[in-house]
Amino acid sequence: MANKKCAIPFTGTPEQEEELMRVIHEHKEEKGFLMPILQKAQEIYGYLPEEVLEKIATETGVPMAEIYGVVTFYSQFALNPKGKYKISVCLGTACYVKGSGAVYNRLQQKLGIQGGECTPDGKFSLEACRCIGACGLAPVITVNDDVYGRLEVDDIDDILAKYAE
Amino acid sequence: METVNIKINGMPLTVPKNSTILEAARSAGIDIPTLCYLKEINEIGACRICMVEVKGAKSLVTACVYPVNEGMEVITNSPKVLNARKLTLELILSTHERKCLSCVRSGSCELQKLCYDYKVDDETYFEGEKIHYDIDDSAAHMYRDNNKCILCRRCVAACSKMQGIGVIDANERGFSTHIGCAFEKDLAETSCVSCGQCIVACPTGALSEKDDTQAVWDALHDPNKHVVVHTAPSIRATLGEAFGLPIGTNVKGKMVDALRRLGFDKVFDTDFGADLTIMEEANEFIERVKNGGKLPMITSCSPGWVKFCEHYYPDMLDNLSSCKSPQQMSGAIIKTYYAQKMGIDPKDIVCVSIMPCTAKKFEVKRDFQSAAGVPDVDISLTTRELARMINRAGLLFNELPDEDFDSPLGDSTGAGAIFGATGGVMEAALRTAVETLTGEELKKLDFEEVRGTKDIKEATYQVAGMDVNVAVVSGLANARKLLDDVKAGKKNYHFIEVMACPGGCVNGGGQPTQPASVRNFVDLKAKRAAALYEEDRNMPLRKSHESPVIKTLYSEFLEKPGSHKAHEILHTKYVKRSVY
The missing domain is CATH 1.10.10 (Arc Repressor Mutant, subunit A)
Known part of the structure; x- marks a missing residue:
């Protein structure tokens, strides 16, 4: 381990x-x-x-x-701080069947962290969440208060680029 | 004693009121299988393999923790019970790495036995998703292989409850649950003291000692090496168990013959090193008492205890005797005195020790343990590893003749023999210290007060007009209690013996494993210790200072106990360590 x-x-x-x-x-x-x-x-x-x-x-x-x-x-406890940009990936039923698992995996891969962790520069933290009530947009992620829906795995790079600064 | 009347499988029984169903059944000759339950250590009713039917109860109950009550009717082997157990085994096996053929516990695995008994054989039926865990081989003494772990938590309880340490626990939850250290650190990064009590508590092959037998085979097959072995006091009282002999059988003679047949050039006895330890330690104690040195003096034979002291009581390191352990003293004398006498370069000697202990594997690698400029002991094997070598060499252990150790370092006294049981070091030291202080011969050599398997033993002896307060403690959770009392000024001792493992070396982490079905009902510690006290009783010499070898060693080589030379060869230093 x-x-x-x-x-x-x-x-x-x-x-x-x-x-x-x-x-x-x-x-x-x-x-x-x-x-x-x-x-x-x-x-x-x-x-x-x-x-x-x-x-x-x-x-x-x-x-x-x-x-x-x-x-x-207990899931209420966090061993890592939240990043400047907190990314939540909805793994609720609707998002999951629409492929949010792959989105989540791509984010972990891109950021080089596991769910629940924060990048070493403190910029991004990543976590999975349950239904956020936007099933019509599935699969959905949020970055702080911004909502991104109907995602494809390949959209991830562009989204992350918006927060490059 | 209050009793209750119950029925098990229709059989009327009268059993003590506070017994569990498991205990009640056992008293009637019925074994109920257990996996997580270890009496007084791990009573959590978690594994669900001990399920039985109780008339009137709405579901099956766990026999290991369920108390009996008046009129209770229990069925331990109905189809419902047997099916429930089989299902539990299948669920356990669905995530278990089934490399049973060459597993270190093949043949002594508690899970394997149950799967055989319950005919759990359809692997396709319970094949499931598995998480692969890397093996933790960071520590000097053991492997942790979570792929074979069944999450019974016996190791967790042994570490935290029995030893008061707690470097492992269950991390995460659900399917991801696994036993590990905080922050998934390697064991070597923690304050693990290497006692190995987790290994002997483990029902499967998830925890095992580091197998160093290949290094010994290599040495034995190297014509340029002079390979010497010495065996700790307790090995003779436990090795037989690995060959099916009754617990507490003294197999000294067969063990010596087996070692000779394995090809060791000399077969010596660590009991000699124990006698030597007593000479130095008794002298050190007398010097401390006479010269106002640091008291209480605490024994340093148990490397698990020494490392515990370094981590948890670094402010008490001055209380530790500076004496090396018998393992290291034996090795140091083999590489200096014996090498000189034989005209062999110490570099060409391979010193192997057979120990009841996994912490000895850590001890051989410590600093300040190389009297001749090379390690005092090269390879330390546990009792289990020796049994493995004997089997591989095709020796029919139970049919071997009885042989004697080689002279001179195989000659010892009864004082050395009892080192393997809790209280033994104290008693051996008292025999020598009292006679040295009073100049008179002891009328009675048995210091009964410090014998037995009680957690903490205390006694006061009148020696040369002085009251000497002694304490003997085994098991590190008990040691913690005692040391906290000493630090708080609640207890005032002159001399303390601490052994890391409950009961001392006879119950060490390197000893043959016994399944819970034995451990829960037999006092291993007492049975094994009895073999050593019997050996002591039958020895012509029972005091270390009367050993002819010891006398010669001092007159020819070491001068006197505590001499400058003795200090260079037989004493050591300790280091402060942190807990986190």
């Missing part, structure tokens, strides 16, 4: 760390403390960087492997 360390450098501030420590100490004596701590940590940082999980592991005594297991189990 390849190391899944996030390609984006950690840029946490002392204020964020102070807030994280407050959250950890507020919850760590409770039963089932890990979930609320992880949820609030994600609110503080926008995602769950390795450095933050390490802090939680050290402060709570829960092994990092166990925390990582929980984080990768």
Whole structure:
């Protein structure tokens, strides 16, 4: 298995760390403390960087492997930050039968990242999403608030080029 | 004891109130298959292979965790039950890499046995999509092959619950679920201590020791190499299991003969190295007590424990004895004293050790373990690998004659023999330290208080007008409890023995595997340890300092325990490591 360390450098501030420590100490004596701590940590940082999980592991005594297991189990947790441009590919039923799987694969290939990850320059993040209610346009992707529909795999290059700046 | 009356397969039974269906059935001679269940370690009822019918229950229940109650009627072998188990096996096999012919666990695989018993044979029926996982061979001591993993989580529980470490867990979910390290790191990048308890917990071939037998064959076939082997105290108490002998059979004589037939030039006993460890360690302890050195002193024989201390208690490294382990002391003396005596260049000696332990494979590669400028020990094999070599050489182990170790480094005392059980090092050290401090002969050599398989053992001995507080702990989760108490000032000891594996080396991660159906009902630790205490009882010499070989070694070569030369050859250093 390849190391899944996030390609984006950690840029946490002392204020964020102070807030994280407050959250950890507020919850760590409770039963089932890990979930609320992880949820609030994600609110503080926008995602769950390795450095933050390490802090939680050290402060709570829960092994990092166990925390990582929980984080990768629940889809609500993100190990990568969102990019400047957040690309969502609809893998809902209608889009999927119209070929959004191939679109998704092409995007992963073009960006050199897996779904759920962010490009090392912080520009694009990619994720799969469920039906966004635009089935008439299937297959659909969104880039931030822009919607692109009735896509072919070969349209991807042109779309990405629009966000080159 | 409170009991309840139940019926299993129509048979009326009276069983203890708190037993599970699995335990109740076992007491009536009925084996219910299990895969994920390990008593007191992994009781999660996850694999669903132990399903049984309970009258009145709306579905099948898991026998491993389901408690009995008054009037309960259980059926363990109805068509419904048998079909459910078969289906579960088919589902497991649908993602399992079925390279059974040459798998390291072929013949001892718990999944293979069940598939045979339940005649799960139609591969086309359950062939399904598989995810291919790369094998993690990064660590010095083991392979992790997720393609053979059945997600029972016995390894996860052994690592986190038994050893208090937790470097592996279940990552992701659903079909993508797999056992791995955080951030999918390689095992070598984590704080894994190489104890191998995950390997002996694994029901299949997903986890296995690194097989170093080819390197030994190559050395044995090289006419320019003088190949010496030495075997750890516990191997004689466990090797027989690999050849179907009862647990706790002492096979010392056959083992020595087998090693000689394999072609080793000399067959020595690590018990000698254990005696030597006691000389140095008892001396170090006395020096620390007399000169106000760092106390408590903690033993350093167990390389899994040493690495654990380096990762998790780096501030306590000064408490660790600086003595090398018996494996390394034996190797160091073979490459220095023995090489000189025999007139052999240490570079031409290949020193092989047979160990109960996978962490020994890590230990041989550590720094500060090469007294003669070459590694003290070249290759460390587990008990399982030795059994494999014996089989490949076509030796009918159970029919071999009993032979004795070679002199001089095969001669040892009962003190060396008991090193293989928890409390053994402490007892051996006390026999020598007490006599040295008091100058009087001990009336009773048995320090019963430090024997047995209890997690933590404590005792106080009056020695030369001083109260000596000792503690013995095995299993790293237990060690963590004890060390935290020491650090918090709640406990005040002078001397602590720590063994990484619960029960000590007899239950090491390199020992023959026993299926859960045995492990859950037999105290392996106690049975194997009994063989070593019996050996000790029957030895003419039972104190390390009375060994003639040890005496000669010091007078001819090392001068005295703790001498400058002894330090150069027999002592080592440790390094601070981080957890993440």
